[in-house]
Amino acid sequence: MAPKEPGGDGTWRIGLDGVAAGYPGHPVLSGLTARLPAAANTVLVGPNGSGKSTLLAVLAGVRPVTSGTVTHHAGGRPAFVAQRAAVPDALPLTVRDTVAMGRWDRLGPWRRMSARDRSVVDACMARLGITGLADRRLGDLSGGQRQRALVAQGLAQESGLLLLDEPTTGLDAAARRIITEVLADAVADGVTVVQATHDMTAARRADHCLLLDQGRLAASGPPATVLSDAALVRVWGLDGDR
């Protein structure tokens, strides 16, 4: 597993200062200033379209900021687990191929896997309970099985920063529990986990929470404080328990 990473002041891994970002002709995020704690589980919550996926893409370095700064207090490329709906069904990849792609950054120009690479791939499949699916095509799997393969791919990167876009959405209780445990173990190993989620139960168990509303930071801090009834009413228009 990745070594424990120090944060900027010993506690935080990523700093956002006045960050704005979006798409051509479509600004989304603006004025985001926040600190994301190191070796902790941070959730990004907010209504549909509030900018959670866009913020993950900024943290992953795949979407540029249009103003402000993002400071990473550790090196290494983040592991980014996209929404499973973003992965085309027609890709002729097996589960093992998919998880092995998590090692690509570490391979030489001929992409030859070492014994250690193969053992990491096997261990990540075992951890997600998908060893028996190793030779199945990703596109033939159920949503929950596919999601576990994508999380295994993220884990196989052995990055100190694991970014996930709605990793448990639409999964049954067993698959949700496996992924929740895997992420908790990663944090215990010193990995910084940041996940976008609509699962308020999971969000309330996180260490830290950023609440987005129309591309702005409505609140950040401990979930118990951020996800107050007042915030649910203000941001989602809900009355109480969601």
Ligand SMILES: Nc1ncnc2c1ncn2[C@@H]1O[C@H](COP(=O)(O)OP(=O)(O)OP(=O)(O)O)[C@@H](O)[C@H]1O
């Ligand atoms: N590729 C894109 N090009 C243009 N606009 C986009 C693109 N992707 C997202 N958007 C827009 O950016 C805004 C924020 O979208 P984003 O996907 O970041 O929100 P989200 O909070 O993750 O939403 P959800 O909960 O529905 O997944 C939305 O208005 C969306 O329509």
